[in-house]
Amino acid sequence: MAYYILKRLLAIIPTLLGVAVLIFLLLRVVPGDVVEARYMGEGGQFQSQDLMQIERKKLGLDQPLWKQFTTWMWGLAHLDFGLSMWTGAPITEEIQLRFALSLQLAVMASTVAVLLAIPLGVLAALKQDTWVDYAVRVFSIAGLAMPSFWLGILMILSMLIFFKWLPPMVFTPLWVNPWENLAQLIWPALAVGYRYSAVGTRMMRSTMLEVLREDYIRTARAKGLWLKLILTRHALRNAILPVLTIMSLEFAFLLGGLVVTEQVFNLNGLGMLFVEGIARRDYTLTQALVMLVATFFLVVNFVVDIAYAWLDPRIRYR
Amino acid sequence: MRRLARWLALAAGAVLAFPATAQAPRNGGELVFPVPSEPPSYDGHREETFGLIHPIAPFYNTLLRVDPNDPGGTKPVPSIAESWTVSPDGLTYTFKLHKGVKFHDGSEMTAKDVKATYDKIIFPPPGVGSTRKGAYVVVAAVEAPDPATVVFKLKWPSASFLAGLASPWNFIYKADILAKDPNWYEKNIMGTGPFTFVEHVKGSHVVGKKNPNYWDKGKPYLDGYRAIFMRDSAAQVAAVRGERAHIQFRGFTPKDRDNLKAALGDKITVQESPWDCILMVGINHTKKPFDDKRVRRALSLALDRHEGSKALSQIAIVKAVAGVQVPGTPFATPPEELNKLAGYWTDPAKSRAEAKRLLKEAGVPEGFSFTFSNRGIPMPYEPLGVWMIDQWRQVGLNVKHNVIEARAYFGVIRKGDAEVHMDFQCGYIVEPDLDMYKFLSTERNPANYGFYQDPVLDDLYDKQSRATKPEERKQLIRQFEKRLLDEEAHYLMTLQWHRIIPHSSKVKGWTITPSHYLNNTLDAVWLTE
Numbered sequence: 001m002a003y004y005i006l007k008r009l010l011a012i013i014p015t016l017l018g019v020a021v022l023i024f025l026l027l028r029v030v031p032g033d034v035v036e037a038r039y040m041g042e043g044g045q046f047q048s049q050d051l052m053q054i055e056r057k058k059l060g061l062d063q064p065l066w067k068q069f070t071t072w073m074w075g076l077a078h079l080d081f082g083l084s085m086w087t088g089a090p091i092t093e094e095i096q097l098r099f100a101l102s103l104q105l106a107v108m109a110s111t112v113a114v115l116l117a118i119p120l121g122v123l124a125a126l127k128q129d130t131w132v133d134y135a136v137r138v139f140s141i142a143g144l145a146m147p148s149f150w151l152g153i154l155m156i157l158s159m160l161i162f163f164k165w166l167p168p169m170v171f172t173p174l175w176v177n178p179w180e181n182l183a184q185l186i187w188p189a190l191a192v193g194y195r196y197s198a199v200g201t202r203m204m205r206s207t208m209l210e211v212l213r214e215d216y217i218r219t220a221r222a223k224g225l226w227l228k229l230i231l232t233r234h235a236l237r238n239a240i241l242p243v244l245t246i247m248s249l250e251f252a253f254l255l256g257g258l259v260v261t262e263q264v265f266n267l268n269g270l271g272m273l274f275v276e277g278i279a280r281r282d283y284t285l286t287q288a289l290v291m292l293v294a295t296f297f298l299v300v301n302f303v304v305d306i307a308y309a310w311l312d313p314r315i316r317y318r
Numbered sequence: 319m320r321r322l323a324r325w326l327a328l329a330a331g332a333v334l335a336f337p338a339t340a341q342a343p344r345n346g347g348e349l350v351f352p353v354p355s356e357p358p359s360y361d362g363h364r365e366e367t368f369g370l371i372h373p374i375a376p377f378y379n380t381l382l383r384v385d386p387n388d389p390g391g392t393k394p395v396p397s398i399a400e401s402w403t404v405s406p407d408g409l410t411y412t413f414k415l416h417k418g419v420k421f422h423d424g425s426e427m428t429a430k431d432v433k434a435t436y437d438k439i440i441f442p443p444p445g446v447g448s449t450r451k452g453a454y455v456v457v458a459a460v461e462a463p464d465p466a467t468v469v470f471k472l473k474w475p476s477a478s479f480l481a482g483l484a485s486p487w488n489f490i491y492k493a494d495i496l497a498k499d500p501n502w503y504e505k506n507i508m509g510t511g512p513f514t515f516v517e518h519v520k521g522s523h524v525v526g527k528k529n530p531n532y533w534d535k536g537k538p539y540l541d542g543y544r545a546i547f548m549r550d551s552a553a554q555v556a557a558v559r560g561e562r563a564h565i566q567f568r569g570f571t572p573k574d575r576d577n578l579k580a581a582l583g584d585k586i587t588v589q590e591s592p593w594d595c596i597l598m599v600g601i602n603h604t605k606k607p608f609d610d611k612r613v614r615r616a617l618s619l620a621l622d623r624h625e626g627s628k629a630l631s632q633i634a635i636v637k638a639v640a641g642v643q644v645p646g647t648p649f650a651t652p653p654e655e656l657n658k659l660a661g662y663w664t665d666p667a668k669s670r671a672e673a674k675r676l677l678k679e680a681g682v683p684e685g686f687s688f689t690f691s692n693r694g695i696p697m698p699y700e701p702l703g704v705w706m707i708d709q710w711r712q713v714g715l716n717v718k719h720n721v722i723e724a725r726a727y728f729g730v731i732r733k734g735d736a737e738v739h740m741d742f743q744c745g746y747i748v749e750p751d752l753d754m755y756k757f758l759s760t761e762r763n764p765a766n767y768g769f770y771q772d773p774v775l776d777d778l779y780d781k782q783s784r785a786t787k788p789e790e791r792k793q794l795i796r797q798f799e800k801r802l803l804d805e806e807a808h809y810l811m812t813l814q815w816h817r818i819i820p821h822s823s824k825v826k827g828w829t830i831t832p833s834h835y836l837n838n839t840l841d842a843v844w845l846t847e
Contacts, residue, residue, distance in 0.1 A: 030726065031726040031729045031730055032725050032726040032727075032728075032729035032730075033729075036725070036728060036729050037725045038358060038365070038366070039366060039449065040727075040728040040729075048451070048452055048764075049764060050447075051447040051448065051449060051451075054445060054446070054447040055447050057445075058445075058447075086358050087358055087359065087520070088358075088359060088504060088505060089505075089520070093520075094520060097519070097520050097521065097522075098521060153552060156553075156556055157556075160556060160559060160560050164560070165560070166556060166557070166560035166562050169352075169546050169548070169553075169557060169562055169563075170519075170522050170523050170546060171522060263549055263550040263553065264550055264552065264553060265553070266546075266548050266549075266550065266553045266557075268519075268520075268521035268522045268547075272521070272549070273521065279724070279725050280358075280725065281725060
């Protein structure tokens with residue numbers, strides 16, 4: 001198991017290096033830079049090339065690409081992400097603010113998803129082709145068909161029209177005021193969690209159906225083992241593997257991918273920061289965010305691999 | 319006795335009429351407003367976005383400001399300056415400053431600070447960028463002969479100089495701080511304004527509280543304000559509709575206005591104004607057949623601006639048919655005169671027939687195809703782009719719509735590859751010098767993406783800029799406009815933007831102007847409850 005873990009850990013390094021090269025080059029291929037984004041955005045009348053030159057020099061954009069890349073990599077090696085080209089503030093400060101919100105939302109949405117997906121998927125499999133199964137399938141297909149931001153808009157409008165109430169507009173950390181915090185985040189968590197549970201429910205149902213038809217389940221039933229025990233000890237443990245993969249990847253996605261939902265609920269999260277970083281050609285910030293999300297994906301993948309190996313010993317011996 | 323009775327009646331009438339006509343400002347309350355953009359830094363001298371002005375302007379004062387009660391938004395009035403005089407030759411402007419103006423750190427604001435501020439803007443030290451240096455080329459020197467006097471020496475008389483000093487961007491900074499670090503204000507806030515800085519949570523909000531030592535006694539009325547950064551327009555509308563926010567100072571769409579009015583009735587007050595922003599069509603003179611003025615004129619003649627205004631104002635933030643000045647402002651061309659220019663005629667059939675004739679004469683075949691590059695911003699670029707393409711189709715032109723991502727847009731256009739494209743300009747005050755600078759020859763203004771040289775036009779610009787008699791200046795502006803939009807058709811104007819601010823009826827003391835960069839000091843704003 002230790003060799004397996006080491007092998008998986010070492011594979012992370014070249015992947016991250018590849019991501020770094022790719023994002024560095026891709027950002028510079030896109031037309032425009034942060035100076036143009038700053039001064040050409042609102043139709044100001046007196047932009048001068050001198051000003052542009054001064055600003056580019058200040059940001060190091062006048063340096064050759066190889067130098068910009070090595071400076072950035074040197075910083076990364078020291079865990080120094082540098083300064084945002086747009087705000088001039090340290091990137092760690094920019095990310096730190098949004099990370100707490102995004103992580104909490106990802107955890108809450110994942111909890112909602114897991115709480116819905118696993119029991120509903122198992123129930124649908126057990127009650128296959130009954131009205132319960134149909135109801136679960138309609139519920140999950142509706143979740144897949146509805147974008148979470150649209151569901152979010154419906155939620156906001158319903159709250160506004162029927163209850164004359166809106167969630168708080170500004171994020172309050174959980175430890176400062178739990179009520180305010182939950183009053184703001186529960187709605188996006190429900191909207192995103194429902195969408196995300198739909199994928200899990202359908203996957204859970206199909207893998208459970210497959211497992212329930214396996215010989216060892218039939219044998220367990222023939223031996224007169226309790227259904228509850230068969231499900232929890234034998235069926236669920238095997239059926240949950242693909243669901244685990246999908247849900248963990250979705251969790252990593254939730255961290256930086258909820259752009260529109262964040263907009264609708266006015267959440268100051270990483271998704272919005274990401275999009276703004278790209279739109280403003282804030283190279284340093286975008287690079288740091290990509291590296292952060294890539295690392296997060298790799299770590300989650302790593303944890304899933306370990307969980308796989310733990311759940312299914314055949315994997316670690318391969 | 320009869321006289322006394324009359325006086326008593328008048329007094330009683332005045333008392334009864336008072337609540338209906340002029341309510342006394344009420345002290346207290348926190349104004350909450352969403353801001354659709356966020357300041358990159360806090361330095362007004364450096365930035366160009368309203369995302370800085372809306373949350374940060376209340377911490378500062380400027381030397382002059384645009385009269386906050388003038389809906390036309392063109393009159394410079396004193397702010398930190400108490401009064402001014404102009405020398406007979408128009409070359410020396412002397413400003414007397416208010417006494418007792420204090421920075422938020424308690425130190426006295428003097429002429430030295432105003433000089434240092436303007437020196438930074440007009441004559442920045444090496445390595446320090448100044449966004450608006452080009453707007454003050456007329457200034458030869460700024461002097462501070464005594465603590466209460468600032469003198470601006472000009473190189474030539476300028477009709478727009480006072481308007482330039484009313485710029486909402488020119489926050490007065492402290493000289494000692496600038497001397498130590500000219501970039502200090504990028505990351506710090508310390509002004510003389512009616513509110514003091516409390517906090518800025520990045521991506522979330524800015525909070526300001528009442529400055530108890532504000533020099534304009536009795537103001538501000540509010541206890542404070544909270545500017546909440548909110549990109550999504552649906553979220554902004556929901557915030558106003560849910561009475562979580564009082565006002566959004568940039569503007570809403572006609573549909574948002576109607577929805578808010580329908581939902582909240584009298585709780586919403588709507589203020590509207592022509593907006594000092596306009597989308598223009600830039601025509602690349604280096605590309606054939608657009609080097610031919612007959613083709614450019616035909617493009618303008620194809621547009622039925624009057625009908626377009628009626629239809630588009632229902633769905634987009636555009637309305638008035640305009641020339642080079644915002645309609646209704648002192649130097650704007652009256653409609654009857656404007657309607658004589660190519661593309662402004664009131665008979666679209668005649669206009670289009672002339673467009674077809676010109677195209678034929680220039681050798682442009684029926685069904686000629688070209689690409690119109692547009693910026694990837696839905697409102698109002700998209701509806702205007704679609705409308706224009708349809709108008710051009712009606713004179714036999716086949717136009718492809720090439721939408722380019724917003725931030726990359728000007729980088730692409732500047733390269734000169736686009737044939738016809740959407741261009742844009744927005745001003746903080748309606749002033750011909752500022753509004754017409756865009757159209758000078760590319761040699762003088764590299765941000766002219768028509769890529770033409772027109773010494774006649776440049777000369778007219780310079781003459782109007784130095785004409786200190788309003789009538790003379792007006793005539794020169796008319797000539798400039800005729801040459802730009804009709805004779806040469808270098809650029810085409812679409813429709814003037816239209817600013818719509820539906821706000822809570824609790825908000826008083828705020829008047830809409832044509833610019834969303836103005837009237838954000840909030841010193842006179844108050845809440846009824």
